[in-house]
Amino acid sequence: MTMNSKFVKGYTAGILGLVISLMIACSDSKNDSPDFDRTTLLTDMADHLIVPQFTRAQTDIHALHAAITAFTAGVTAENLEAARASWRTAHSSFQYVNSFNFGPGGAEGAQRTMVEEIGVFPVDVTLIEEKISTNTFAMTDAKRATRGLLTIEYLLFGPDAGEDKIVAAYASQNRRDYLTAVTDHLQTYIDAVTASWKGSYRTAFVSNNGTDVGSSTSLLYNEFVKSYEILKNYKLGLPLGVLAGQIQREPEQVEAYYSGYSLQFIKAHYQSAVNIWNGTAADGTDHTGFKQYLQEVAGGPELIATTEQQLAVIQTALNAIPETPPLSVQIASDDAMAKVLTLHDELQKNTRYFKSDMSSRLGIAITYSSGDGD
Amino acid sequence: MASYLQRPVSIAPLVTFRIIFGALMIVSTVRFLWLGWVEDHYLQPGFHFKYYGFGWVAVLPAPWMYGIHLALILAAVCVMLGYYYRIAAVALFLLFTYTELVDLTYYLNHYYFVSLICLLLIVAPAHRHFSLDAARHPYLRQTHVPHFWIVVFQAQLAIVYLYAGLAKINYDWLIEAMPLRIWLPAHDRLPLIGAIFRWEITPYIFSWAGMLYDCTIVFFLLYRRTRPWAFVTVIVFHALTGVLFQIGVFPLVMAGAALIFFSDTWHKRFHERLRRMFRIRSVASAQVSSIAPVHRVLQGLFILYFVFQLLFPWRYLLYPGNLFWTEEGYRFSWRVMLMEKAGTATFYVKDARTGREGVVVNSQFLNAHQEKQMAMQPDMILQYAHFLSRYYAAKGVSSPAVRAEVYVTLNAQPSQPLIDPHQNLVVLEDGWQPKNWILPYTDRK
Structure with a gap:
């Protein structure tokens, strides 16, 4: 009995001792295994991708604002042309920040995420026209399909009317005021988000370096995946008519239907995802992305290889789609739509690598009750 | 065996169990409300996953769901204080189990554990001492209960730990240190202990220690000589899991439940401390001789209950294929944090x-x-x-x-x-x- 007790006591102490010695030993900071520093990921993301991309989007939106101010002051075909060009640049820049829907771009209270506040498509044309005719310029209601970059697109590129007709429509003070109001709202929004990223949020983002829910890595990752799925489901799946319940293709549902630059923005959106994966900065230099993080974890290198293989297939599918005619026209054509469908399907094949394989390897918490958890 | 189970022992451990469990149910439910989970878990989703055989359990409108959680808190308070205890215990079991049955995706072994404990508390005479019921009704008062009532809770706890330990004896857990090899490095930013999670050896040590802990802890808690050490291990183990994984109040539940193994003297001292802290006056209790033996019918039901508890986790053996992959017979078997999937x-x-x-x-x-x-x-x-x-x-x-x-x-x-x-x-x-x-x-x- 005594022997037995001594034995079991020693046993317990042994287990306990192991744990405690590990806790004490941690004061030694030498690391035996290669480790990944999430702070590096977050710092690189903030300083080389997020902040520069927001700065660029902000600059381009300011240019758009100036061009639209010039247009509403002098409604001419020339000024319209200039505003349209500015819009194209600004919306392209926006693709490189449209997955950062957290922190200053996150939902809070009545405010929805950045992409819902200024990137909604398709816009509600009937409602926009109604607001214009009734002089309703409030940009704080829940009718988000009446503002943002794609409302500006509709107002500048109009519903399949010629340039002359659009210019003529701006004889209406209401229409000019509405365009101004939407542009002001957009500029105010991007100013606030960019300022926050350049200021206090950048520090908070880099220092919140855990992997639990609400950690920067978890936020960045979750929104990265969501954005990727929006690209596949809504920018491609919806117009292609491949979503459940759709009975036909709906080409007019593409993003940027009125300007016809849909493909350009899809390419930018996809490139933005690839940049986050690779850690490629706004200026093209290489930094730390999710790929470098995966490199250091169990099963990571294998996943990188499979993912990169599929990313190459996607890039090929993307390049195979001709620049003209506009994507909506291609989708409407029985023959031409095949290449667009291929792109959708190849993006689909990669979803699981980004979505479940990656979060599983990295041990990132997706939701509060996550994990196999108990 | 019969006399071992029927012999009178102090009611004190059972009373502590009632108080701590009730208190933790209050904390857990308040926390659930505080985090806005009634909204997120029950009201937001347009679709809820049902438990097999419980397809009829439906989510109720918002005021009802909030009402149920408030009633849960009230029931937990009553259980803790031993006030209208039986009704409160029935309410606690039904309400809590209802909230679990609403959506299968929120299944956790610990929630199942809580439901089982609530069920056991309904029939246990945990309110016959140091309770408002006993204060109001002298005929309820008892200082002793058949040993049976202590053993029931010890046995339930033993099943949880042992089965959790046995489940860890598999190739991935012990040889590959999976899934801890994925989960632990993700915590390398924890204050104080973060750095150890970058070492390659750490997941292996934690895997083996976890398995040994689960398999042996009940025995160490049973022996008087090893008990203090064992309880320190319980605290360290559950504190670590609490820090590492998002498991809410469950580390506290498990640590609190382990007190059921402690001696009468310890529990009596604990009650004295509570009396002093909350200025509760003592009331005279009945003599040992008056305790009723456990009813035959109840004995039969408990045999069925424990046969079920012992056998149900093994049903996976009847299914072909890899259990972790198919998950046929995975739930309700104390397979806790076993895989990253x-x-x-x-x-x-x-x-x-x-x-x-x-x-x-x-x-x-x-x-x-x-x-x-x-x-x-x-x-x-x-x-x-x-x-x-x-x-x-x-x-x-x-x-x-x-x-x-x-x-x-x-x-x-x-x-x-x-x-x-x-x-x-x-x-x-x-x-x-x-x-x-x-x-x-x-x-x-």
Whole structure:
């Protein structure tokens, strides 16, 4: 009995001792295994991708604002042309920040995420026209399909009317005021988000370096995946008519239907995802992305290889789609739509690598009750 | 055996158990409300996953769901204080179990544990001492109970630990240190102890220590000599899991429950301390001789209960294939934090008349947690497919067939298809029989 007790006591102490010695030993900071520093990921993301991309989007939106101010002051075909060009640049820049829907771009209270506040498509044309005719310029209601970059697109590129007709429509003070109001709202929004990223949020983002829910890595990752799925489901799946319940293709549902630059923005959106994966900065230099993080974890290198293989297939599918005619026209054509469908399907094949394989390897918490958890 | 179970022992451990469990149920429910989970878990999602056989349990409108949680707090307070104890215990069991049955995706072994404890408390005479009921009704007062009532809770706890320990004796856990090799490095930023999670050896030590802890802790708690050390281990173990994993108040529940192994003297001292702290006056108690033996019928029910507890976790042996992969017989078996599993499930709805097939956007119907859980568990995949079929039929799709491409990764292995992607899931019904539409798992190691 005594022997037995001594034995079991020693046993317990042994287990306990192991744990405690590990806790004490941690004061030694030498690391035996290669480790990944999430702070590096977050710092690189903030300083080389997020902040520069927001700065660029902000600059381009300011240019758009100036061009639209010039247009509403002098409604001419020339000024319209200039505003349209500015819009194209600004919306392209926006693709490189449209997955950062957290922190200053996150939902809070009545405010929805950045992409819902200024990137909604398709816009509600009937409602926009109604607001214009009734002089309703409030940009704080829940009718988000009446503002943002794609409302500006509709107002500048109009519903399949010629340039002359659009210019003529701006004889209406209401229409000019509405365009101004939407542009002001957009500029105010991007100013606030960019300022926050350049200021206090950048520090908070880099220092919140855990992997639990609400950690920067978890936020960045979750929104990265969501954005990727929006690209596949809504920018491609919806117009292609491949979503459940759709009975036909709906080409007019593409993003940027009125300007016809849909493909350009899809390419930018996809490139933005690839940049986050690779850690490629706004200026093209290489930094730390999710790929470098995966490199250091169990099963990571294998996943990188499979993912990169599929990313190459996607890039090929993307390049195979001709620049003209506009994507909506291609989708409407029985023959031409095949290449667009291929792109959708190849993006689909990669979803699981980004979505479940990656979060599983990295041990990132997706939701509060996550994990196999108990 | 009979005399071992019927001999009178101090009621003190049972009373402590009642008080601590009630208190933790209050904390847990307040926390649940505070975090806004009533909204997130019950009210937001448009679809809820049902437990097999409990399809009739439905989520109630918002005021009801909040009302139920307030009633839960009230019931927990009453259990803690021993006030209208039996009614309170029944209410606690029914209300808590209801909140669990609303959605299968929130299943946790610990919630199941809490439900079981609530059930046991209904019949246990835990209110006969140091309670408002005993203060009001002298005839209830008892200082002793049949040993049976202590053993019941000890046995339940022993089953939880032992089965959790046995489940850890597998190749991945012990030899590969999986899934801790994935989970621990992600915590390298924890204050003080973070750095150790970067060492390669750490997951191996934690895996083995965890297994040994679960398998042996009950025995060390039973021996008087090892008990203090064992309890320190309990605290360290549950504190660590509490810091490492998002498991809410459960470390406290388990540590509190382990006190049932402590001596009468310890519990009496604990009650004295409570009396002093809350200025509770003592009331005279009845003599030992008056305690009633455990009723025959109750004895029979308990035998059935423990036979079920002992056998049900082994049902997985009746199913073919890898348990971790198929999860047939996985739940209600104390398999706690055993694997890292995640999936991506893409559903396709096909119109029988036009032949047109469309992709489902899961986020339209499920929250992130529901989608994550569903995407790796076949019975949930099946339920969701049936829901989609009903939903799209109502939307005008004629006799919708639903199939799913599901890729699942288990313990950092490359993802593989979980189920037959061509199988129309609508024609299948869930049940106890093996799901032959689950594809076999190929171990790449």
